[in-house]
Amino acid sequence: MSRYIADMLLTREEMTYDFQGAKLVPGQDKEILEWVFNQFLYGEITGIQVGHWLYEAPDFAAAKFLARQSIEEMQHVENFLRIMSMLGLETKPAHPVIRFLATGMMGGSWAEHVALEMAAGEGFVLMAFYAVIDTLDHQPSVDILRRAVKQEERHVEFGEQQTMRAIAGKPWLRRRLVGLTLVSMWGVARLAAFMGSRLPKDHPVLSNLSPFLALTNRCAEMRMLRMGLIDRPLAEMSRARKAMLVAEAYGGKFLGGLGSLLTAPLRLLPLGMGKKRLTDMYLSDPDIRRTMTLGDGSPASSGRSAE
Ligand SMILES: [Fe+2]
Ligand SMILES: [Fe+2]
Numbered sequence: 001m002s003r004y005i006a007d008m009l010l011t012r013e014e015m016t017y018d019f020q021g022a023k024l025v026p027g028q029d030k031e032i033l034e035w036v037f038n039q040f041l042y043g044e045i046t047g048i049q050v051g052h053w054l055y056e057a058p059d060f061a062a063a064k065f066l067a068r069q070s071i072e073e074m075q076h077v078e079n080f081l082r083i084m085s086m087l088g089l090e091t092k093p094a095h096p097v098i099r100f101l102a103t104g105m106m107g108g109s110w111a112e113h114v115a116l117e118m119a120a121g122e123g124f125v126l127m128a129f130y131a132v133i134d135t136l137d138h139q140p141s142v143d144i145l146r147r148a149v150k151q152e153e154r155h156v157e158f159g160e161q162q163t164m165r166a167i168a169g170k171p172w173l174r175r176r177l178v179g180l181t182l183v184s185m186w187g188v189a190r191l192a193a194f195m196g197s198r199l200p201k202d203h204p205v206l207s208n209l210s211p212f213l214a215l216t217n218r219c220a221e222m223r224m225l226r227m228g229l230i231d232r233p234l235a236e237m238s239r240a241r242k243a244m245l246v247a248e249a250y251g252g253k254f255l256g257g258l259g260s261l262l263t264a265p266l267r268l269l270p271l272g273m274g275k276k277r278l279t280d281m282y283l284s285d286p287d288i289r290r291t292m293t294l295g296d297g298s299p300a301s302s303g304r305s306a307e
Contacts, residue, residue, distance in 0.1 A: 008157045009226040015127050015219050016134070017212045022204035023137040026087045032199065032206065034089040036132065041080045042094030043125055045282045046102040047073020053113050065158055072151045077282075079148050081291040083141040091283050091292055097191045101184060103279055111166035115177045118159025119227065120184055120220055126152045127216045135205050163227050178229055179249025182242055185217050 024033060050070040057063035084091065094102075101121065107113035129149045133142055167174045192213035199206050224230045234242070282288055 008153055009160050009223055010123075010219055012130065014222065015123075016130055017127075017208065017215050019131070019135050019205055019208055019212075022135060022208065024132070024135045024205050025137045029203070029205075030087070030089065032203070033087055033136075034084075034092065035095075035199075036128075037080055037084050037087070037089055038092045039094050039098045040125075040128070041077065041084070041091065041282075042098055042279070043102050044073055044076040044080055045279050047076065048278050049103075049106060049117075053110070056110050056113075058110060062158075062162070069151075069155055069158075072148075072155075076148050076151075077288075078291065079144050081288060083144055085292055086140060087138065091288070093283065095191070095194070097187055097194060099279075101187045101191075111163070111173055111177065112180060114159045114162035114166060115227075115229070116180055116184060118155055119163050119223060120159075120181055122152055122155045122159060123220060123223055124188065124216050126156055127212075127219060131212060160223065160227055163229070167228065174229055175245055176249045178224065179245035179247075181220070181224060181229070182234075182246050183249075185220055188213060188217055188220075 024036075026033065047070060050066050050073060054063060054066040054070065057066055081091075101124075107116055126149065129145055129152060133145050133149065136142055136145075163177070167177065192210055195206075195209055195213075199209065201207055221230075221234050225233070230237075278285065
């Protein structure tokens, strides 16, 4: 496989939140871990969307990358099932904001896919992986996550490089991608508000959640700057300008208010809507159910994470 890329635009250090040694302890923190891993599980299931982008790949190297990515994402599904089974967690539906960010935000073009889902979206997931690696007090799970994280890093790198290529000489596309990214950052802020209101505040890890999510948004902004999507920090951009970029990006579709974003899928891919997909049915999928009921931590199928 050709090595597309040099390095991610942000370092592990920049993307690391210092939880000061606070830990998530299996058993004790079962409810929290169950919530967190169910969001991850859904995110990995949305890896089926890679198939759509493989068909849209602009060149052979990109096609090879995506073919490999699709395998990696399905292996991540198995990784998470394995971790959940080891920790005695049940599979449950993901939060609507997560479903919106991972499925409702599905890109309408190659540029949107690489900028929003890969650079920004997988960038966000990567930081959440780092946070779990740094806090989860369960070595076998952390070992599995460490292997998966290397692959997620490559997905982010690819997204960054492809975004930079796509926007070269296209200021209109840059504006559109910024508008769309602002909405996903708003989604993360909503997620932070939800988690802040629902999760216990006196927990040593969770009490850090809101500064952690603030860091994820700062990193998203740093990445936008380094990719050349924006040329100044978002704080220097007026509210009116941001609102205009969002409105422009959505073609005035959502002037009725951003609140509707949670109930309506954002942009409707002609082939994506109305049809039940694995993202709707995975919780009752026989293979997934079997993996969870094995209870011995071994995945039902023979797939193993590529190291
Ligand atoms: Fe993944
Ligand atoms: Fe990924």
